[in-house]
Amino acid sequence: MGRLFGTDGVRGLANGDLTPELALSVAVAAARVLVESDGSHQPLAIVGRDPRASGEMLESAVVAGLTSAGANVVRVGVLPTPAVAYLVGQTNADLGVMLSASHNPMPDNGIKLFAAGGTKLPDELEERIEKAVADGHGLIGRPTGAQIGRVNDLIDGADYYVKHLVEATPHRLEGIKVVVDCANGAASEVAPVAYREAGAEVIAIHAEPDGYNINDECGSTHIEKVRDAVLEHGADLGIAHDGDADRCLAVTASGEIVDGDQIMAILALAMRDAGTLTGNTLVATVMSNLGLRIAMKQSGIKLIEAKVGDRYVLEELNAGSLALGGEQSGHIVMPAFATTGDGVLTGLHLMAQLAATGKSLADLAAVVLKLPQVLINVRVDDRQAGATAPGVLGAVAAAEGELGETGRVLLRPSGTEPLVRVMVEAATEDQARAVAERIAAQVSAASPA
Template sequence: MGRLFGTDGVRGLANGDLTPELALSVAIAAGTVLVESDASHQPLAIVGRDPRASGEMLEAAVVAGLTSVGANVVRVGVLPTPAVAFLVGQANADLGVMVSASHNPMPDNGIKLFAAGGQKLPDDLEVRIEAAIADGHGLVGRPTGGDIGRVHDLLDGAEHYVKHLVSSLPHRLEGIKVVVDCANGAASEVGPDAYREAGAEVIEIFAEPDGLNINDECGATHLEAVSEAVVRHGADLGIAHDGDADRCLAVTASGEVVDGDQIMAILALAMRDAGTLADNTLVATVMSNLGLRLAMKRENIRLIEAKVGDRYVLEELAAGSFSLGGEQSGHIVMPAFATTGDGVLTGMHLMAQIASSGKSLADLASVLHTLPQVLINVKVADRAAGAAAPTVQAAVALAEEELGETGRVLLRPSGTEPLVRVMVEAATEEQARSVAERIAEDVRAASPA
């Protein structure tokens, strides 16, 4: 069996790559590893899902697998991924399972696992779970009779989560008018409820999930609708979530996009001024725009770069006990209040800064000047050879000398496809494209597809 877990759990075409049988196996293996890790008590698992139709089928398989190895299960229904992680911590559960494919289209689904405390699973636990699946461990000697796990439903999980979000705010949101694009996803009720509870005037769009319309031309990957709605309603800003609401992107009153880099910059400055930015440090990834680095340098805030993927941001945050990190895509992590990226939490704190400062979102976002960025995906025969070739490295070095401090080159072999990604940032779009195309040609020549 190849590597099953990606950077964000198991994901694939529901009932194609991700079958009920696979979901059952993952749950059995995860439950078995839990029992082996601590046999002193009966494990407890929290299980939630987003509203896509296949979630009902996969949730049933997950619940069956966990109870079959003796774990008790609390189903929390349709809730955002960060809400499930929060409830794992609140209930002192041993495991959390979220059935969701996040921003992927409806036919896909996924399984995300959380360890005790709502933390993402460490690599060694994922390896043990994959090994248990591969060798069929847990298929014999399972409990019978009264030792089989039981299933209960938690009906007020959303209320607990909303109360937690509102309690985290440094400032209420009265006076803020916001359009919220819920992506017909897991935050379709919780998101607007939380923003209203905090005092904002809320206009929700794409908040009517039917199991089939999640992420369908809406949400954080399709910002046109929320931009138009903000202008039409005369709102102060727009917020867009993805299917499981672990992301947050925003738009200004005039409909201009504010991405994760800009949101991180706004929050970093607010937290620095409030004395809550631990060690005066922000954690981002290598894919964040150079503009973020320049802005943080100007503001005397240290920027640490993690590998691409929110799990690597989380690792850096934990290693340094830092208080803010995230990705350009809108995964923002505030460890004081959440163990994973939380889109609704991010939206609330972004609006709190608008409310407390009296400034518009556009004014706050102007702290960061985003440099033009060009990304070329080069198809190659050997991605490692294509990236490491001496001619390619020489081309990169020449480009870096040419760009100086006003630009950046990032050469990255794809982890899953026969591609080398060439990303260039420069003072102008024309310069970025010229440099990127030049390096891309050298990559093609080094390893022709």
């Protein structure tokens, strides 16, 4: 798998790259690295998963690894990633494990780790866990007898999480009609319930997971499905989640897509007006559209850029004690209510702003005038070579000279897939596509897949 940890945990083909043996090793290493115990207490771990069939297999391996390292385990079953993070904090657990490959197709799966409090791991801790796995330290010095961990199940974790979400919603949602696409994923139960309990009229689609249909032509990676349903049902908006529900994208009543940049702008303005946007500052990533930067500057809101990945957004938020950040992809983080990106929480806050202002989603999203943006994912053999070859760097320099201040180029190796992402913004879509295709051709030539 190359480096074990990517942008968002360990991810790969279940039972291919990501085997039960590897999952067990990661669990043992995580327990040892994350739990610094003097022997006065037995550590506690929360384990959840999305509905993928392979999650059942990997959950067993993770639980075996954790208990073999002396950790007690509470299984919470199928829940969104942010629900697992929330429960880690609420139970004062020492660590959390979420088995999910997020928006990836069903054959993949992944392991996301949370430290005490439900926070994602910094690079330093991931490197220590990765070294422990490579060195095989989990195979020595294991506890025996009464020191082996025990396993229990929490059957009402979803209820606790939904109650938290509804209490965190700033305005009741009566009068809002929403279509929610649950991606046949981890939010298939909790998202419709939370939206209804907050007062919305809810039409749920792709909310019948069978272990194999997660993200299958649905959810945030196929937003045309929720758009079609919004138009069919005459809804005020549509919301699309991904497989583990840490993302939220939206569509207007007329079917226009509202991405994470626009959602962040809507929430930032609402929080600024409410006096809750700490330092009048928003954290976004280098992938965010120039239109968001322009809109925030015009609104008197400072924008801080972070690397791609919601854990890097979180690092910036925590460093400045800030209140809002996120990604264009729909990972939105509100530290007052969650320790990680939470798609259902985001959907609730977005609808609350519609209800509070009486405005349509289209009107609220119009604050961001997006520049045409073209993203090409180039499949490569070597991500670093594809991003740093002289021909690639020369093409990027030439493009930046051509665009000047009217656009920008971003070249980024994927953290989870054998891809180099080429993103170009320009005054027109034709120009952006032409520039992006020239650079993509150089990337492909530098490292053919």
